[in-house]
Amino acid sequence: MGTRHSDAGTRALPTQELRAALLALNGTGVPFSIHETGAEGADLLAQWRYLKPSSGSGATRSQVERTLKIWMRLCPRERVVRAMDEQFEVTRAGHPPGRTVARAHGRGPIRGIHKEWTMEKGPDGRRHRVETFSFDSRDLKNPLRTTVLDAGWTWRGVYRM
Known part of the structure; x- marks a missing residue:
């Protein structure tokens, strides 16, 4: 499940300082939001919601909305x-x-990289591949895990709170 320990000798920050450091990730260019929860068993929730580009046309047109959460x-x-x-x-x-x-x-480890492209005609008259959608789960988990480890704490992935 991805247990990671902080480096030996790293001084562990108090709980309130770690909480403040995690909440401070909001507004730093990360693609998710993090806030305190009132949910039983969890203190913080990081949430990332995104829409994949629509595909198809007319009645067969579809669009996928994904929400990723880390409690x-x-x-x-x-x-x-x-x-x-x-x-x-x-x-x-x-x-x-x-x-x-x-x-x-x-529930379980969020892992994945997903990219979509279209072919478009460039100024030189040749067709070029243009990225239309990109998702990398590391953009969600890495800032959280790094903040926890830098605070001298251990990150432990679980299936249940």
């Missing part, structure tokens, strides 16, 4: 952050996309 519980006694990954996917059809045709939900 974090700070365990001060052990200096461990327990992190649970969760994914939601909703596929909508029609023009404009509105009718829900599929839903998916899962």
Whole structure:
């Protein structure tokens, strides 16, 4: 599940300083938001919602919305952050996309890189590949995990809070 320990000799920050460091990631150019939760078992939630470009036309046109969440519980006694990954996917059809045709939900490690391209004619008259969509799950997890490890804590991936 991806347990990572901080470097030996790293001084562990107090719980409130770690919480503040994680919340400070908001507005630093990261593609997700992080906030405190009122949920039982979790202290913080990092959430990334994105839409994949529409595909198809007319009634067969579809668009996928994905929501990735990382629920974090700070365990001060052990200096461990327990992190649970969760994914939601909703596929909508029609023009404009509105009718829900599929839903998916899962827990477990969020991993993946997804890119889509189109071919377009360039100024030189030749066809060039142009990236239209890009997603890399490391853009979500790495800033969180790095902040935790730099604070002298351990990052532990779990399936349940």
